[in-house]
Amino acid sequence: xxxxxxxxxxxxxxxxxxxxxxxxxxxxxxxxxxxxxxxxxxxxxxxxxxxxxxxxxxxxxxxxxxxxxxxxxxxxxxxxxxxxxxxxxxxxxxxxxxxxxxxxxxxxxxxxxxxxxxxxxxxxxxxxxx
Numbered sequence: 001x002x003x004x005x006x007x008x009x010x011x012x013x014x015x016x017x018x019x020x021x022x023x024x025x026x027x028x029x030x031x032x033x034x035x036x037x038x039x040x041x042x043x044x045x046x047x048x049x050x051x052x053x054x055x056x057x058x059x060x061x062x063x064x065x066x067x068x069x070x071x072x073x074x075x076x077x078x079x080x081x082x083x084x085x086x087x088x089x090x091x092x093x094x095x096x097x098x099x100x101x102x103x104x105x106x107x108x109x110x111x112x113x114x115x116x117x118x119x120x121x122x123x124x125x126x127x128x129x130x
Contacts, residue, residue, distance in 0.1 A: 003029070005036045013116050016041075019053040024067050025060040034070045041078035049081040049123075051115040081122045083107045083115035 003022030010017060022033055041048060059067050075082065084107070107122075109115035 002032050005033075005040070007040045010116075013119070014049065015116060015119055016048050016050045017053065017112060018050055019056070021056045023058045023060070024063055026063060027066060030063065030067050030070045033067075034074060037074050037078065041074075044078075047078060047080040049119045050079050051083050051085060051109070051112055051119070053085045053112065055086045081119050083109045083118050085109050085112055085115055 003020065003024075005021070006019040008017040008019075009015075020033070022029070024030060024033055107115075107118055109118055
């Protein structure tokens, strides 16, 4: 069964809140998961800031390496600043490994509100260094 992803654009904060409902177990899952992101984020015609709420997201250990490559492509192509909320420990480890290996960094937050504040602070840092 193919998973789904709920996307919610918060116009006030110019951030996309993403809630994937997935258990990634195969290459076909990676393809379908990635296509859902491409179909949505492609509508913006720019990189976006995003918060990933990971309460219902699992990646099986046998597909971690492949999924990490997809994640890195997603981050580099579509995401400017990102935060994770509620990731389980295995997903957290995989994301950190992917972040390091592919230079596709993401931060952690305790809540969506905390992630929004983190994104705002990161935007200020980017603006100050420009």
